[in-house]
Amino acid sequence: MVLLRRRARRGVALRSWVRGSEVAIVALAALIGGAVGLLAWGMGAAARGLHMLLFGIGPQxxxxxxxxxxxxxxxxxPMLGGLALFALNLALKRWRPKPPVDPIEANALHGGRLSLTDAAVVGVQTILSNGVGASVGLEAGYAQAGGGIASRLGTAFALRRGDLRVLVGAGTAGAIGAAFDAPLTGAFYAFELVIGTYSIGALFPVIASAVTATLVARGLEAGTYAVExxxxxxxxxxxxxxxxxxxALCGLAAILLMRGVASTEALLSRAIPSAALRLMLGGLCVGGLATVSTVALSAGHGALHLAFITETPARLVLLLIVVKALASMVSVASGFRGGLFFASLLIGALGGKFFAALVAMAAPPGPDPLVMALVGMSAFGAAVIGAPLAMTFLALETTGSLAVVGLVLAAVAVAGLIVRRLFGYSFATWRFHLRGESIRGAHDIGWINDLTAGRLMRRDPRSVPEAMELAAFRAAVPLGAATQVVLLDADGRYAGIVAVAEAHxxxxETATLAELARHQDRVxxxxxxxRDAMAIFEAxxxxxxxxVDGPARRVLGLLTEAHLLRRYGEEVEKRRREETGIGPG
Structure with missing residues (x-):
């Protein structure tokens, strides 16, 4: 018993030290990065193993x-793989009926709380989807694994909400850094998509995780998605x-691709109610496109490598773009698990080569196709993924050329601006929108949903019958006894509010309080x-x-605008301090 107490005290002391030490959080992020690097290697190896087993290709x-x-x-x-995925989903649904929460959603709505079980579910689904040839990447599985491990460790150490969100971002930074052998790309992916903002306080743990994960992956010679x-x-x-x-062209094309996925998904859902048949048909369509070109299969990193080192006629490049875009749309829309991260890089690179060929026809000899491929890859990727700086750093870490990065940054800015103004979503937030979630990014809005009228209201408001005579009210509620009084009808339901000063x-000639009642229909x-409450107060x-409790209109409490604004201001200041690291969370 004494030993158990000592262990408990040590555990409490360790948690307190981690919560109060920036160095400890950085060390925790580095530990997470090491685990994520190992996991990224394992997931990539599993997917490649399925490719070799099912398609009969060699390891080279x-x-x-x-x-x-x-x-x-x-x-x-791909068709039988779709059936296998349906069977897996059916089994997982019985065990885990709630849909997985991804790192962006977790950081936006749940303060960084993410299930490790969800990470395992998404990881298995993405490996199977990619392994049977569906045109999806493993990035969703990588990011889910990194975020899940980080959230579990952060929760174990009882980290504050702001620190936990940063740690989840660090986990995803390590995952993407290890996957692409690009630590800066992983770091800025985390800042732009998962944390939602850049701050000095978040820099150190994110970089620690990204670098550690990349070094582990290099040591294991993973190189799963390395772009050279x-x-x-x-x-x-x-x-x-x-x-x-x-x-600009990449921005417009990205909007078409994202809307195409949504339209294809809606069409398939209406035409084929059975999820099993949708997956099998989606796999068959991908297989049919693969008979035209195997660029339709899997994420496409082999095809991207060839796009950078080979010369290809413009007609063939256009065909490859169409094949990959259709395969990606059908794969995601039919229900295969994965994202458009790497597919968007490949489509963008091919689009850049096609653009260079068109310019060369109009004004020979035209621009360098390789440079335009890099520009297209980054611009289209930024437009779809919603991470312009991450894509810029990917170009830098891919080429080591600062001169090319200048072109990339210009193109990325234009593509991002066009998507932002004409569409307003990245692919991830567009999917949230289609599900009914009002998430435009990873900015922490979960606390807004947690800060409700039910939590802020005063639970014992003064109430009187609406039929009460004015003289009796003045005697019962003198000036200074209350500011607002709630009126109730004969059945005890809400009937309005009366200001005490106005009643006095x-x-x-005013006979009853009902004549002074206000806001009978505003509750x-x-x-x-x-935020919704502030809008109602203003209106x-x-x-x-x-x-009130809903249709029954039973009064639960009273909320003043002054208290609402004060509490909102306090929470905003608290989040600002968490993000900037200038005070306790």
Missing amino acids: FRLSSATFVPSWRLLLV SVAPSVVDNALYPLALLLG AAPP LLPRTNV AEAEALAV
Whole structure:
């Protein structure tokens, strides 16, 4: 018993030290990075193992660039893989009926709380989807694993909400850094998509995780999604207008792709109610496209490597773009698990090469196709993924050329601006929107939903019958005894609010309180969040509103606008301090 108490005290002391030490959180992030690097290697190896087993390719080949896969494998493996995924989903649904929460959603709504079980579920689903050839990447599984491990450790150490959100971002940074052998790309992926903001306090744990995970993956020779390219160290300034034009075209094309996924999904859901048949048909369609070109299969990193090192006629490049885009849309829309991260890089790179070929036809010799491929890859990726700086750093870590990065940054900015103004979503937030979630990014809005009228209201408001005579009210509620009084009808339901000062100043001909009642039709519900409540107060021009239980209109409490604004301001300041690291959370 004494030993158990000592262990408990040590555990409490350790948690207190981690919660209060920035160095400890950085060390925890590095530990997470090591685990995530190992996991990324394992997931990539598992997917490649399925490629070799199911499609009969050698370990030296990549599925999307293989040219000798028999047609029967191309058709049957994705289709039967869709059936296998349906069976897996059915089994998982009985065990885990609630849909998984991804790191962006967790940081936006749940303060960084993410289930490790969800990470395992998404990981298995993405490995199977990618392994049977569906045109999806493993990025969702990588990010889910990194965020899940980070959230579990952070919760074990009872980290504050702000620190836990940063740690989840650090986990995803390590996952993406290890997957692409690009720590800066992973770090800024976390800042832009998972944490939602950049701060000095978040920099150290995110970088620690990204670098550690990348080093572990390199040590294991993972290189799952490593992008390799050689670019010139000097570029002509005349290429900047072309980069801006290519960025604009990438932005418009990205919107078409994202809307295409949603439209295809809606069409398949209406036409084929059975999830099993949708997955099998989706797999068959991907297999059919693969008979045209294997670029349709899997994430496409083999095809991207070939796009950088080979010369391809413009017609063939256009065909590859169409094949990959259709395969990606059908794969995601039919229910295969995964994202468009790597597919968008491949489509963008091919689009850049096609753009260079068109310019060369109009004004020979045209720009360097490799440079335009890098620009297109980054611009289209930024437009779809919603992480412009991450894509810029990917180009830098891919090429090591600062000159090319200037072109990339210009194109990425234009593509991002067009998507932001004309569409307003990245692919991830677009999927949230289709599910009915009002999430535009990973900015912490969960506390807004937690700060409700039910939590803020005063639970014992003064109430009187609406039929009460004015003289009796003045005697029962003198000036200074209360500011607002709730009126109730004969059945005890809400009937309005009366200001005590107004009741005492009312003219003698006023018989009952009902004549002074205000806001009879303006009420708050217990689950009304703080922002919605502020909008209701502004529309009603009220100083106080009643909180009722719904249609029964039973009064639960009273909330004043002054208290609402004060509590909102306190929470905003608290989040600001957490993000900037200038005070306790």
